[in-house]
Amino acid sequence: MDTSNGVLLPFYDPDSSIVYLCGKVLTAGQGGRGWMEMWRAWSGSLLNRLVLQGDSSIRYFEITDEPPFVHYLNTFSSKEPQRGMGFMPKRGLDVSKCEIARFYKLHERKCEPIIMTVPRKSDLFQDDLYPDTPGPEPALEADEWLAGQDAEPVLISLRDGYVPPKHRELRVTKRNILDMRPPSGPRRSQSASDAPLSQQHTLETLLEEIKALRERVQAQEQRITALENMLCELVDGTD
16 A cells, blocks of 8 residues: 555544555664664665654545555645654544544654545535544443453434533532631530430449449458458467
């Protein structure tokens, strides 16, 4: 189809059956060879052309089912070589201007859009230029695809322009953390009457247990005192 001294970047538009061939500039060290090997393989003049010139054109062909199957259409050329190329999906084109392709040409320090249109006098929607095209919604989930299933892409219409699907709206409520502070004012101790019923019941139970422990301690103290007195009497009697 074409010959070039750079890296081939093909883009195919299935809606219009057009393939675009872009060439990427060849820089030093690409292709798996270093400077010394490239110098030995080619002369210095050819090496300079490979490194400095690169490709600055986009050639496009129409693909058909009849021989010769590939038909040359035209070539877009510019002055500066391209270091990379991006292709806009069909749903991102301007249908009101009969835009059929949009490229993003990468330069050394900038990105240049390249727009291709079909001249039409009518302002109506061109059905032949914009058939239903694949949309952003996937036809299969990842698990289904891994299981071996296959499905046709989900198509969308560009008649009214591309309308992105409605996603769940994300609402963010901003709150001031200062509004969550307790009200300022004189602190007061919480009385028993202000406490909940469950806290009052727990407090009463604790007081009863403390009272029972005190009575038990007093009884043990009395018993210890009596035992000490008996021990003293026994010691005195043996003497």
